[in-house]
Amino acid sequence: MNICVFCSAADLDDRYVVPAREFAESIGRRGHALVWGGSDTGLMKVMADGVQEAGGKLLGVSVEFLADKTRANADEMVVTKDLAERKAQLLARADAIVVMVGGTGTLDEATEILELRKHGMHSKPVVLLNTAGFYDGLKAQFERMEAEGFLPVPLSELVIFAEDGAGALAHLEAWAAAAG
Incomplete structure (x- = not known):
């Protein structure tokens, strides 16, 4: 399975790095490929290192203005013209999506993926990985949107919240098995 992971390219605290590394290693050990933003910095690097060292493949999709930060030894690296093309390529190459901790770029990617799914x-399944409660506020906001009628489909049909990488991967693998 090609698992697209949206996450930060920033260097982060161990409360995010350690679980990310464990998740990455699980992806690689279980024979899955990582589809990611292609960066060799921050949490993106942690994910790529963990997947690659555990035997998984790396499919990067970067953008021209970040091309100098791409990982040199990815199995495949595509450099797009702009962010819109990058997001389209990430989705096209993915069988499933996991949103990890990140900033405005990660949030932009997550909301676009959810909007496309809604319509x-x-x-493709979307899992929001709520490491260390990072997305508690966003989860509450989504629940309010659902309760007040802003979502035309149940929240559970748009996104699954997982507290850890094992839960995220279990959901994705169950989805893949059911999809046959």
């Missing part, structure tokens, strides 16, 4: 533009 039936893709049916």
Whole structure:
């Protein structure tokens, strides 16, 4: 399975790095590929290192203005013209999406993926990995949107919240098995 992971390219605290590394190693050990923003910095690097060292493949999709930060030894690296093309390529190459901790770029990617799913533009599973409660506030906001009628489909059909990488991977593998 090609698992697209949206996450930060920033250097982060161990409360985010350690679980990310464990998740990455699980992806690689279980024979999955990482589809990611292609960066060799921050949490993106942690994910790429863990997947690659555990035997998984790396499929990077970067953007021209960040091309100098791409990982040299990825199995595949695509450099797009702009962020819109990058997001489209990431989605096209993925079988499933996991949103990890990140800033505005990660949030932009997450909301676009969810909006496309809401409108039936893709049916790939989306998991929001709530490491150390990072997305508690966003989860509460989504629940409020659902309760007040802002979502035309149940929240559970748009996104699954997982507290750890094992839970995220279990959900994705169960989805893949059911999809056959």
